[in-house]
Amino acid sequence: xxxxxxxxxxxxxxxxxxxxxxxxxxxxxxxxxxxxxxxxxxxxxxxxxxxxxxxxxxxxxxxxxxxxxxxxxxxxxxxxxxxxxxxxxxxxxxxxxxxxxxxxxxxxxxxxxxxxxxxxxxxxxxxxxxxxxxxxxxxxxxxxxxxxxxxxxxxxxxxxxxxxxxxxxxxxxxxxxxxxxxxxxxxxxxxxxxxxxxxxxxxxxxxxxxxxxxxxxxxxxxxxxxxxxxxxxxxxxxxxxxxxxxxxxxxxxxxxxxxxxxxxxxxxxxxxxxxxxxxxxxxxxxxxxxxxxxxxxxxxxxxxxxxxxxxxxxxxxxxxxxxxxxxxxxxxxxxxxxxxxxxxxxxxxxxxxxxxxxxxxxxxxxxxxxxxxxxxxxxxxxxxxxxxxxxxxxxxxxxxxxxxxxxxxxxxxxxxxxxxxxxxxxxxxxxxxxxxxxxxxxxxxxxxxxxxxxxxxxxxxxxxxxxxxxxxxxxxxxxxxxxxxxxxxxxxxxxxxxxxxxxxxxxxxxxxxxxxxxxxxxxxxxxxxxxxxxxxxxxxxxxxxxxxxxxxxxxxxxxxxxxxxxxxxxxxxxxxxxxxxxxxxxxxxxxxxxxxxxxxxxxxxxxxxxxxxxxxxxxxxxxxxxxxxxxxxxxxxxxx
Numbered sequence: 001x002x003x004x005x006x007x008x009x010x011x012x013x014x015x016x017x018x019x020x021x022x023x024x025x026x027x028x029x030x031x032x033x034x035x036x037x038x039x040x041x042x043x044x045x046x047x048x049x050x051x052x053x054x055x056x057x058x059x060x061x062x063x064x065x066x067x068x069x070x071x072x073x074x075x076x077x078x079x080x081x082x083x084x085x086x087x088x089x090x091x092x093x094x095x096x097x098x099x100x101x102x103x104x105x106x107x108x109x110x111x112x113x114x115x116x117x118x119x120x121x122x123x124x125x126x127x128x129x130x131x132x133x134x135x136x137x138x139x140x141x142x143x144x145x146x147x148x149x150x151x152x153x154x155x156x157x158x159x160x161x162x163x164x165x166x167x168x169x170x171x172x173x174x175x176x177x178x179x180x181x182x183x184x185x186x187x188x189x190x191x192x193x194x195x196x197x198x199x200x201x202x203x204x205x206x207x208x209x210x211x212x213x214x215x216x217x218x219x220x221x222x223x224x225x226x227x228x229x230x231x232x233x234x235x236x237x238x239x240x241x242x243x244x245x246x247x248x249x250x251x252x253x254x255x256x257x258x259x260x261x262x263x264x265x266x267x268x269x270x271x272x273x274x275x276x277x278x279x280x281x282x283x284x285x286x287x288x289x290x291x292x293x294x295x296x297x298x299x300x301x302x303x304x305x306x307x308x309x310x311x312x313x314x315x316x317x318x319x320x321x322x323x324x325x326x327x328x329x330x331x332x333x334x335x336x337x338x339x340x341x342x343x344x345x346x347x348x349x350x351x352x353x354x355x356x357x358x359x360x361x362x363x364x365x366x367x368x369x370x371x372x373x374x375x376x377x378x379x380x381x382x383x384x385x386x387x388x389x390x391x392x393x394x395x396x397x398x399x400x401x402x403x404x405x406x407x408x409x410x411x412x413x414x415x416x417x418x419x420x421x422x423x424x425x426x427x428x429x430x431x432x433x434x435x436x437x438x439x440x441x442x443x444x445x446x447x448x449x450x451x452x453x454x455x456x457x458x459x460x461x462x463x464x465x466x467x468x469x470x471x472x473x474x475x476x477x478x479x480x481x482x483x484x485x486x487x488x489x490x491x492x493x494x495x496x497x498x499x500x501x502x503x504x505x506x507x508x509x510x511x512x513x514x515x516x517x518x519x520x521x522x523x524x525x526x527x528x529x530x531x532x533x534x535x536x537x538x539x540x541x542x543x544x545x546x547x548x549x550x551x552x553x554x555x556x557x558x559x560x561x562x563x564x565x566x567x568x569x570x571x572x573x574x575x576x577x578x579x580x581x582x583x584x585x586x587x588x589x590x591x592x593x594x595x596x597x598x599x600x601x602x603x604x605x606x607x608x609x610x611x612x613x614x615x616x617x618x619x620x621x622x623x624x625x626x627x628x629x630x631x632x633x634x635x636x637x638x639x640x
Contacts (some may be wrong), residue, residue: 003349005288005312006320006624010281011298012307017275018280021394024265024297027090032321033625036274036519050265051607054260061257064109071247084387087635088255090262097259104415105249113511116239119232125230126225134180134223135185136210136218153195155202163205171197185210250523255631261629262636270629285624287319288312293474313345316514321455323624330355332398340609341619348458350617357447358604365553365600366442367429368561370417371593372406372608374397389635393481407552418561421551429555436551444547444611445483448540451615452476457617471513474508479540481505509534513542538597543611549603 011019026032068310075083086104088096139156156177159167161184171194178185190198213221227631238637274281286294298306313320322342326349333355366372377399382388388396410416414425427435459465484501487493493501517529523572567588568581613619630638 002325003343003345003347003437004325004624005322005527005541006285006309006323006345007283007288007312008096008283008320009293009294009308009310010283012279012281012520013298013302014305015275017302017305018270018380019266020301021271021298023090024301026266026627028294028297029626029628029638030290030323030623030624031284031286033269033272033282035272035625036281036283046098051264054264054267056609057260058257059262060106060110061253061260064106065250065253065257066254067109067113068243068247068250071243072250073247080383081386085389085631085634086251086255086636087387088258089637091639092260093255093636095632096363097256100252100256102256105246105253109243109246112239112242116236117273117525119236121237122238123229123232126229128226130222133218133221137222138177139187139214139218152189152191153198155207156214157186157207158183158210159186159202159205160184166201166205169197169201172201187393203426204468204504223579223609251633256325256629258629258634258636261632265627265629277335286573287323287624315346317345322621324349324351326351326355329401332394335356335394335398336605337502338623339605340456340613342621342623343619344621346462347621348616350453350454350613353454354608354612357450357460358608359401359405361444361550361604361607362600363407363409364373364443364550365603366406366557366593366596367413367554368415368417368557368593369410370415370419370589371405371596372403374403374593375406375597376403379403389631413554415558415559415561418558418565433551433555436546436554437548440547440550441544442546443550444607445479446541447607447612448615449476449479455616470511470518474511474515475540477504477505477508478512478537482537505600543614546611547607549607553596553603557592557599560595561589561593562590 003403011021029377077512102547126220161182162180164176164184164186167188172188172190174186174188176186178186188198188202216224270280274283293308295308298308322345323340324337326334330352334351336358337343337349337351361370367458379396382396383393383400412426413429414423414427415429416423429436429496452475456468459468459471481501481504484493485498488498488501512534513527515530517526518531520526520529566586568585571577571584573581
């Protein structure tokens with residue numbers, strides 16, 4: 001339920017133990033390495049010679065997996081969600097990869113892919129050639145036949161259509177093989193003694209001799225190209241069938257991929273270690289509560305041949321990474337804090353404060369028992385039946401808990417899909433909206449006061465009780481007395497009590513003016529900054545008004561659901577229309593629940609991040625990075 005205390009360690013081991021130490025610590029996980037201060041220790045940094053081979057294996061595996069994924073047998077979405085990902089220990093992962101000849105599969109698939117691509121290129125070129133020769137289909141002569149002519153010569157080529165009239169000459173015979181508006185393909189025949197005349201006419205007519213080979217007739221070329229396309233297509237079809245067979249190996253390849261990603265992580269981390277010829281220096285952080293387990297991991301590998309120092313990090317440190325530890329309920333809400341910013345090492349973990357308020361806000365903004373029941377049942381089924389990754393399980397659990405809040409507020413409002421079931425609620429949202437508004441403001445006031453209280457706690461903890469009184473206590477008095485004075489006018493408080501409240505308010509405001517700028521030495525500047533601090537009361541009023549969204553979103557969702565029900569009633573529950581009523585109800589309510597959940601998620605977070613965190617929370621901490629990869633295809637658990 002807090003930020004875990006961190007210990008900084010320095011570990012010196014023999015070079016020959018380095019690999020086994022890294023394997024052991026990766027199984028241990030809770031280690032966050034830091035770059036060794038090489039100059040301080042006088043060691044040279046080093047780069048593993050294995051990392052290039054590891055990265056090459058990762059790249060090849062990734063490419064083959066992506067290729068085979070297209071041919072994998074489709075799994076149902078529900079089955080995939082239920083089965084989830086396989087789980088391995090590090091030992092099992094290593095043993096599996098050792099016994100699986102993935103390189104054979106990778107090489108064969110890579111070669112097949114090369115052949116497949118080459119065949120596609122051949123097919124593409126053949127189709128281009130067919131397009132080139134198609135206009136020549138009317139030409140039933142080859143170069144061989146042309147060269148066999150003794151008394152005449154023949155030219156085949158393109159000429160602008162507008163110059164065809166230039167060929168009207170008694171010494172020239174020509175045929176138009178193919179004709180378009182711009183160009184025409186012609187075959188020109190003339191006697192050998194007219195070559196110079198014909199060449200001059202062709203030059204003036206912008207004649208371009210055909211560049212295509214005509215060793216055979218065009219129809220013969222097209223026939224050959226079609227046969228080549230058919231052959232290469234059949235070969236590629238066979239390759240596709242082989243891809244489908246190899247697709248059965250995808251899961252095995254994924255396991256090997258994860259193994260080498262873990263290998264890469266170890267190599268990358270080791271690049272930051274200090275090193276001599278015989279020794280390796282490892283530095284980093286571990287949770288203080290894990291010191292004994294960490295030491296045991298070292299001893300199991302090195303016996304007594306190591307040097308280890310561990311020092312608890314002071315709370316004033318800005319270098320320590322942040323690792324949160326919360327109970328089952330609060331743990332599901334950690335993502336909200338991480339999305340905003342991790343706390344600094346000297347702050348408190350706000351998660352236990354965030355969780356109940358976010359839970360309350362979310363339910364109040366959706367506020368329908370039926371919606372909450374659906375959210376709880378669906379998320380509960382997923383948690384119970386599906387093999388989820390830890391991050392996904394935490395997200396589903398987040399909505400599982402929120403479902404109960406939605407049901408609670410739905411029961412309070414008497415809303416059950418906004419259907420007229422005759423079950424009364426504690427508050428009727430259609431008539432008691434003023435009550436809901438007041439309740440929203442009261443909840444907001446409590447929320448703001450808790451945020452201020454968190455600030456006071458940290459100041460008292462850090463030995464600054466007077467700062468807690470100046471920055472929080474005086475504001476408690478000011479806000480409370482202002483609210484009591486406003487209430488007193490409407491509720492008829494005792495005049496003496498009203499005077500006492502008024503004097504307390506004035507004194508607390510004076511206190512804010514005198515202490516709000518206490519860091520400034522100049523009296524004028526101090527008073528000016530104090531007056532500016534007191535002006536912050538307008539900000540508090542704005543914060544409280546912001547909590548009106550608790551009412552607004554809850555009512556808007558209810559009215560949309562009510563509108564859907566009214567449309568269903570207008571259509572009528574007759575045999576001929578009942579199917580349309582069901583469709584309207586299901587789609588309308590589904591749209592509303594999704595819209596309500598989205599709105600509640602965003603606006604509840606806004607109240608936390610702006611109105612609540614603005615009172616005490618700075619953040620800026622760096623998250624503790626476990627010595628593990630973010631698994632892509634499998635789950636990895638600790639060896640026991």
